[in-house]
Amino acid sequence: MPPRWRVPLLALGFVSLAFGVAGGLARLTPSLHAPGSAIALHGPLMVSAFFGTVIALERAAALDRLWAYAAPLSAGAGGLLILSGLAVQGFAVLTLAAAVLVLCSVLLARRQPSLETATLLAGAAAWLAGNVALVVGEATAPWWIAFFALTIGGERLELSRYLRRAPWARWAFLFLAVALVLSPLIPRVMGVVLVLLAVWLFAFDLARVTIRQDRLPRYVAACLLAGYAWLAFGGAGLFKQWPADMTLHAVFVGFVLSMVFGHAPVILPAVLRVRFPYHPILYLPLALLHASLAVRVSVSSAIGAWGNAAAIFLFIAAAAMLVARGRLASAR
Secondary structure (H helix, E strand, O other): OOHHHHHHHHHHHHHHHHHHHHHHHHHHOOOOOOOHHHHHOHHHHHHHHHHHHHHHHHHHHHHOOHHHHHHHHHHHHHHHHHHOOOHHHHHHHHHHHHHHHHHHHHHHHHHOOOHHHHHHHHHHHHHHHHHHHHHHOOOOHHHHHHHHHHHHHHHHHHHOOOOOOOHHHHHHHHHHHHHHHHOOOOHHHHHHHHHHHHHHHHHHOOHHHHOOOOHHHHHHHHHHHHHHHHHHHHHHHHHHOOOHHHHHHHHHHHHHHHHHHHHHHHHHHHHHOOOOOOOHHHHHHHHHHHHHHHHHHHOOHHHHHHHHHHHHHHHHHHHHHHHHHHHHHHHO
């Protein structure tokens, strides 16, 4: 698929992002009006309709098969159905998106068998399990946490594969990946596994090397290392059974969004064929994201949530500005 046709698919995901953020804020700010579906189904809109679209689009571009784009298309369309009041149909379409992503991941794993691709396949299967749980009315959050932890962990393992590390380190990662697949039904066990995964990433990820570099490599490493800290915090919250808002947002905002901020300057050029030049302004939304999340978990959920929302849209504005600058530079 030509890169220009991928833009509408990404835009579908951003519709769910906008309404998902508005719904989350409306939960904490009674004076703010948002569609009832966005308030009640904030989680599915953010996790499956937005993040699912982004991850599925990246995987479809990597596979380079036209049918693979049914995954991001279905994820984005599922969000639109939810916002239209057709929640049951939306859940079904989101499940279809996850099923297509699983098929994409199977083909990628067959093309290049490795621990990395097997982990990405396990992550896609966890997303499918979470969306099926959504359809039948069961708990979804543990499966979605496994989806992100396995997907991000697999991608970081692949990007760090040339680092010299002891043979036992890969066996340790394999153990953690298997444990993540088995632990969603036992939240306290999952909490321990997430803490151990965060420790593994701190110790063995490429970010511990690139944080000593400058410009984009250092920025990406800062995003990753901060995200790993929140992953450990969220895992501790699951184990100690802290309030759900604190634990879930530590993972979904502190860990996952930090990964998005860090990988966007690398992934967008690969998927959309656009230039995304580095600029230190990217540190501003990153700092706001983590500072406001710290406020959210320790002082005020509402104030922190507004700071999280501001960080997201500040990052989008900065990214749009930098991509536009990249286009102008290319046109000269």
